[in-house]
Amino acid sequence: MMTRAITLALILVGIMDVAGLGTVSAFDPAALEELQARKQCPSCELSAADLHGARLDGADLNGTSLDVADLSGATLTGARMQKAHLIATNLSGADLRRADLTGAHAIAARLDGADLSGANLRGATLTGAQLDKAWLDNTIWVDGHLCAHSSVGACR
Numbered sequence: 001m002m003t004r005a006i007t008l009a010l011i012l013v014g015i016m017d018v019a020g021l022g023t024v025s026a027f028d029p030a031a032l033e034e035l036q037a038r039k040q041c042p043s044c045e046l047s048a049a050d051l052h053g054a055r056l057d058g059a060d061l062n063g064t065s066l067d068v069a070d071l072s073g074a075t076l077t078g079a080r081m082q083k084a085h086l087i088a089t090n091l092s093g094a095d096l097r098r099a100d101l102t103g104a105h106a107i108a109a110r111l112d113g114a115d116l117s118g119a120n121l122r123g124a125t126l127t128g129a130q131l132d133k134a135w136l137d138n139t140i141w142v143d144g145h146l147c148a149h150s151s152v153g154a155c156r
């Protein structure tokens with residue numbers, strides 16, 4: 001099922017490229033350096049970047065393109081990721097506690113095992129996102145309601 005969702009996301013990305021609605025290209029090395037040095041890189045191009053296990057607490061990634069990037073095991077506590085592009089991004093096992101993902105596009109993203117406790121997902125697109133074993137305790141869900149204490153894998 002997940003392979004199908006990723007395939008559909010990659011097709012969507014290709015359609016967006018052909019239609020001129022956005023592109024998925026290799027990340028900009030200067031943008032990656034800025035992110036690592038200052039923990040900020042708003043509206044940067046970081047698609048396909050390897051950020052596995054990165055420590056990005058409080059990072060400013062508003063509007064940043066992280067499509068098909070590897071952020072598995074990354075620490076993004078309190079990160080600002082409003083309107084970030086996370087199409088087919090691997091956030092498996094990431095720490096996203098209190099992260100602001102308002103309006104983010106996480107289509108076919110892997111969020112399994114991620115800690116999203118207290119995160120803000122209001123207005124985010126999670127079509128095909130994998131949320132198995134994701135902690136959603138006190139998360140603000142896409143529709144604006146608060147997930148119940150001890151919600152795991154689904155907002156209750």
